[in-house]
Amino acid sequence: MTAVYGPTSPEQIPGVTQQQLRDRYLVEDLFIPGAVRTIVTHYDRVVAVGAMPTDAPLALEAVPEIRSEQFLDHREIGIVNIGGAGAVRADGERHVMANGACLYLGRGVKDVSFESDDAATPARFYGFSAPAHATCPTALVEPGQGTVRELGDPLTSNRRTINQYIHEDGVRSCQVVMGVTQLHAGSMWNTMPAHTHDRRTEFYVYFDVPEEARVVHLMGEPSETRHMLVGDGGLVLSPSWSIHSGVGTSNYSFVWAMAGENQAFDDMDGVAIADMR
Numbered sequence: 001m002t003a004v005y006g007p008t009s010p011e012q013i014p015g016v017t018q019q020q021l022r023d024r025y026l027v028e029d030l031f032i033p034g035a036v037r038t039i040v041t042h043y044d045r046v047v048a049v050g051a052m053p054t055d056a057p058l059a060l061e062a063v064p065e066i067r068s069e070q071f072l073d074h075r076e077i078g079i080v081n082i083g084g085a086g087a088v089r090a091d092g093e094r095h096v097m098a099n100g101a102c103l104y105l106g107r108g109v110k111d112v113s114f115e116s117d118d119a120a121t122p123a124r125f126y127g128f129s130a131p132a133h134a135t136c137p138t139a140l141v142e143p144g145q146g147t148v149r150e151l152g153d154p155l156t157s158n159r160r161t162i163n164q165y166i167h168e169d170g171v172r173s174c175q176v177v178m179g180v181t182q183l184h185a186g187s188m189w190n191t192m193p194a195h196t197h198d199r200r201t202e203f204y205v206y207f208d209v210p211e212e213a214r215v216v217h218l219m220g221e222p223s224e225t226r227h228m229l230v231g232d233g234g235l236v237l238s239p240s241w242s243i244h245s246g247v248g249t250s251n252y253s254f255v256w257a258m259a260g261e262n263q264a265f266d267d268m269d270g271v272a273i274a275d276m277r
């Protein structure tokens with residue numbers, strides 16, 4: 001249940017087919033009932049995890065690609081539940097996780113497992129993990145209890161609430177920065193004007209996307225953008241050279257998470273809309 005996403009270059013974007021773009025930057029099967037999926041990437045060595053327990057708990061296991069006995073021997077992980085109610089056990093402690101809750105586990109935690117309260121409405125745990133060279137304490141944040149930033153305007157269809165969970169002024173980590181953005185009803189655009197941050201990789205997982213709806217996700221260098229239509233649960237990989245923005249056919253939410261050179265949320269290189277191609 002492991003997939004490896006190798007490094008890519010912006011020079012590979014011109015001429016790329018829609019299928020090649022999706023093969024390189026989109027994970028559409030992160031959540032499989034009764035399984036843990038591990039997505040090993042060469043973008044800042046970030047590993048993404050999707051766990052969807054049904055009637056039995058699922059363990060977070062090291063995969064051969066990370067050459068560790070336990071998954072967190074050399075790593076940290078931020079976890080957000082984007083599904084039904086559930087819990088994460090970490091070294092015997094049970095952390096109850098409602099939809100939207102965020103759990104941070106630091107380097108050295110040994111036994112991690114995921115469970116759903118009700119197999120009929122399973123939890124969907126999304127994990128974002130990066131290498132860590134020190135141990136930060138375990139921390140749980142209840143939904144909406146992070147640092148809230150209200151952004152955008154209904155007039156530009158981008159009114160949204162950002163909840164920063166793991167960040168410089170919140171739950172501490174070595175590299176991981178993580179939060180959830182919710183688009184308000186009637187607002188469809190995230191992150192427009194767009195930005196890059198050449199110092200950090202960023203992944204999005206779109207959720208609360210209605211079944212018939214899609215998010216038109218924009219990526220690529222600002223001067224050479226491409227799009228992918230992404231449904232509920234889709235994971236999009238943004239290398240540091242890529243913008244990450246999107247417009248839905250409905251409103252939606254997404255988990256954003258970053259790792260790399262720094263943790264400065266505002267270290268972004270904004271792009272004027274008129275300069276995008």
Ligand SMILES: O=C[C@H](O)[C@@H](O)CC(=O)C(=O)O
Nearest residue numbers: 160162181190191202244256
């Ligand atoms: O670097 C920061 C990230 O792109 C996201 O936090 C942006 C976002 O959630 C939004 O504007 O809605």
Ligand SMILES: [Zn+2]
Nearest residue numbers: 195197202244
């Ligand atoms: Zn960003």
